[in-house]
Amino acid sequence: MGHASNVSTLTDYEQLLRSSDLRVTRPRVAVLSAVHEHPHADTDSIIGAVRQSLAEVSHQAVYDVLRALTAAGLVRRIQPSGSVARYESRVGDNHHHVICRSCGSIADVDCAVGDAPCLHASNDHGYAIDEAEVIYWGTCPNCSSNPHAHTH
Amino acid sequence: MGHASNVSTLTDYEQLLRSSDLRVTRPRVAVLSAVHEHPHADTDSIIGAVRQSLAEVSHQAVYDVLRALTAAGLVRRIQPSGSVARYESRVGDNHHHVICRSCGSIADVDCAVGDAPCLHASNDHGYAIDEAEVIYWGTCPNCSSNPHAHTH
DNA sequence: ACCTAGATCTTGATCCATTCAAGAAAATGG
DNA sequence: CCATTTTCTTGAATGGATCAAGATCTAGGT
Known part of the structure; x- marks a missing residue:
C-alpha cells in the first residue's frame, strides 16, 4: 500500500x-x-x-x-561582464537580457528581429556564426527613481 | 645638451x-x-x-x-563568458565581436545597424538602456578547416 | 527483486584571476 | 625645489570554479 x-x-x-x-x-x-x-x-x-x-x-x-x-x-x-555565472531555464528561444548597471538586476528581452535572428554580422570575418548574444546595459526603473538604493 | x-x-x-x-x-x-x-x-x-x-x-x-x-x-x-577580462583600444564606436568557440580567437565586427544603434530592445522593461553589447559565437575559418587544431 | 557496471555525489584540496592593504616612490602644481 | 596627492611595489587574501579519489547511487539486465 x-x-x-x-x-x-x-x-x-x-x-x-x-x-x-x-x-x-x-x-x-x-x-x-x-x-x-x-x-x-x-x-x-x-x-x-x-x-x-x-x-x-x-x-x-x-x-x-x-x-x-x-x-x-x-x-x-x-555570464555578464563582472558577474559570476548565472542560470536560467528559458532555453531555445534566442532571447536576450537587460542588466541594470546599478543594482545588477536582469530582465529578459525577446529578440528584436524575430526568432533565430541577430545572426547577421556586418562582416563575419569568415566565422560560421551560430549564436548572437545580446546584453543591453542600462538602469532599471527602480534605480532610476531611487538613485542611491544599491542592492548590488 | x-x-x-x-x-x-x-x-x-x-x-x-x-x-x-x-x-x-x-x-x-x-x-x-x-x-x-x-x-x-x-x-x-x-x-x-x-x-x-x-x-x-x-x-x-x-x-x-x-x-x-x-x-x-x-x-x-x-569579458566573454568563460573568459578572463580582455582589453582593446578601439573605443567609442559601438562595435561588437565574433568569438570562436573552438580556439577563442576574437575579431571585431562593426555594428550592423548603424552608429549608436542596437539600442532598441523589443521590450525594455522600463530600463534606460545606454549600451547594447553583442557577441557573435561561432567557428573561425581556421578551426573550420582544421577541426582538431585547438589553440585554446 | 537482486547485481553489476558505470555514472554521480561527497569530501577536501587546489587553482588562479582579481582585489585588498600599507607603505615607498613618483608626478603635478605652486 | 617642495608639498600634496596619486600611483606603484610588495605581500597577502578573497572567492568562484575546478581537480581528484573514493563512496554512493542509478539504470539495465538477469
Whole structure:
C-alpha cells in the first residue's frame, strides 16, 4: 500500500531529465527546480535554494549538475561582464537580457528581429556564426527613481 | 645638451593620457601601448608585453592602470563568458565581436545597424538602456578547416 | 527483486584571476 | 625645489570554479 506513488509522483523535471538521457537523481531534480524558480540566479543562490529541500547537497554536486544541465540544453548559462555565472531555464528561444548597471538586476528581452535572428554580422570575418548574444546595459526603473538604493 | 629630447619625445600615448586628466607614468604609457599593439589581449598577456619594455612592473600596477584607462574611456574591457577580462583600444564606436568557440580567437565586427544603434530592445522593461553589447559565437575559418587544431 | 557496471555525489584540496592593504616612490602644481 | 596627492611595489587574501579519489547511487539486465 502506497508504493503506487512511485509512479504518480513522476515530476515534469524527472521527465525533462529522462528525455535528455540524464539519470534522475535528487540533486538534479532539485537544481533543475531551483533554476526554474529563480531565473538568473547565480550558483551560490542555487545552492541555497537546493538545500532548502535537500539539506546536504555538496556545492560540487551543484556545479556538476549545472554543467550537465547546461550541456544537455536544459538550462542556459549566462555570464555578464563582472558577474559570476548565472542560470536560467528559458532555453531555445534566442532571447536576450537587460542588466541594470546599478543594482545588477536582469530582465529578459525577446529578440528584436524575430526568432533565430541577430545572426547577421556586418562582416563575419569568415566565422560560421551560430549564436548572437545580446546584453543591453542600462538602469532599471527602480534605480532610476531611487538613485542611491544599491542592492548590488 | 640632449635634454631637449624631453619635449620631442612626447608620444601620442602621453597626449592621450593628459587629455583624459590622467598622470603620465611609465607603466601607464607602457600598458596603453600594449593594449594598442595587442587587441583583445588578456591581463596576463598585457603584463608580459609591458615587461618587455619595462621589466619591473608589478602585476598590481597593470591591474590598476587597466582600471584607470577603462574608467577614462581610453580602453574598453570585454569579458566573454568563460573568459578572463580582455582589453582593446578601439573605443567609442559601438562595435561588437565574433568569438570562436573552438580556439577563442576574437575579431571585431562593426555594428550592423548603424552608429549608436542596437539600442532598441523589443521590450525594455522600463530600463534606460545606454549600451547594447553583442557577441557573435561561432567557428573561425581556421578551426573550420582544421577541426582538431585547438589553440585554446 | 537482486547485481553489476558505470555514472554521480561527497569530501577536501587546489587553482588562479582579481582585489585588498600599507607603505615607498613618483608626478603635478605652486 | 617642495608639498600634496596619486600611483606603484610588495605581500597577502578573497572567492568562484575546478581537480581528484573514493563512496554512493542509478539504470539495465538477469
